Amino acid sequence: MLAISAGGGLVWAVWAIAAFACLASSVAVVSFANPFYSALALIGNLGSLAVMYLLVSAEFVAAAQVLVYAGAVMVMFLFVIAYVGPRREAPWAGGPSWQTLGAVLAAGALLVEIVVAIGLSAGGRLSRSEHVNATFGSPEWIGRLFLTDHLLAFEITSIVLLVAAVGGVILGSHTRRQDSGAAPQDAEPRRERDLEAVR
């Protein structure tokens, strides 16, 4: 709502900047050699997508995008990369190869497909602005949709997440048992033994 009432020129300017940032950062994600920079570019990409959501009055989706993806998920990516990834590599190392050519062709085909699909289904509606009512994109509205129209997808997603969480716990506890045997009970005597040795 904010963006729509703020006047056309500003909306266009913000849209152009966000769209350019979105494209540039997504190119950067796949072309950087150092994964740390790729992850940073992905954060930029998610952030500029959030700005695009803001422009179509989807404030809640924009905030959720930043909070969940740009915030929580990407922190984990960076966490792992900072631990094990290469550090000193330059952000850009690599030229055109057959992979690049294939990627460009596939991306072009996808773009044509999207343009054709949207053009066919939207008809003449793209050229004029749509009236958006006040509840559109509000948390209440999205919550209601989740619990009525999209209930099945919502519940299935929650089960997938639950399975992932259980899997994570199993993997974690399994490796720990293998590594140090009965560590919790053993820790105290071992520390005493170490102290003895020091003395």
Place this chain on the structure above:
Amino acid sequence: MTEPWWISLLKAFLIVNLLLGLFAYLTLVERKVMGRMQLRYGPNRAGKFGLLQPIADLVKLVRKEAFAPSGAIDIPYIVAPIISAFTAIAAFSVIPWGPGWTVNGWRIDGEVANVSIGLLLVFALGSLGIYGFIVGGWASESKFSILGTMRTCAQLVSYEVSLALSVLGVVLLGRSLNLPEIVHRQGELLPFVAPQFVGMLVFFIAGIAETSRAPFDLPEAEQELVAGYHTEYSGMRWGLFQMAEYINMITLSGLMVTLFFAGWHGPWNLGPIWFLLKMAAVLFAFIWLRTTLPRLRYDQLMRFGWKVLLPVATINAVVTAALVVAFG
């Protein structure tokens, strides 16, 4: 009636500067209060009662050489503190500090930006602020920095979950994510600290951990890590990290006052004065805890976060939801 754009601009300018002033004098208040609690004077040389100490500190920091380790990676190293400071300052913009006024027919809102999802915005900016710490520690090319980064990362991610869950009860009672609306509803009903006392406690504890304050200051445990992620920073770059930390603390106190203590509401319609007084009380509690409690061990921190705080926050949210459905 909406606010004219130039009032918004002036207000934003004013609030940013007030916030920076508040940060500067919070450091002085902290040192003074800690000094008194530890039976010493605290800073008392620069100006009367040491009142010029923050300015002396600022001059020192600005004039200091901003060196970087030879192995540091230039651009991320320089940008990191800027990200942290920016997100910290931006998050304060949605905190309402007054009811809003009409002066000479001009509308003045009681917050810099009235956003329909203000609460989410604070959390979103907070989660982006972590990147400053990660990138800064990673780019410093130092073992202490990277270890500090890892600790910061794990701690902030762990406690962010409890922090977000603890405000769910307030959102259910306030029926909005819009902070001014939540304050209004508390003015009509009662401060949410009464029905949401558990939520308030979880929010406060998780908030201390989110701002890396004692007893949760493991990311910069001096004895183990020198200074954590900002070990290799000096001068005003270090100052920006410090600024981010203190402004996060101010924002968190403001958010706590907004969500649980009815914001600017109070007897005699004092508006912003009530907001400031309540915020000062919460900030004092932050400082008090720092002088009182010893630092947790790392495994204690993780166990407490995941096995105590998170279940309590979850049960609080579920029980509140059930009660709201039953009686609301």
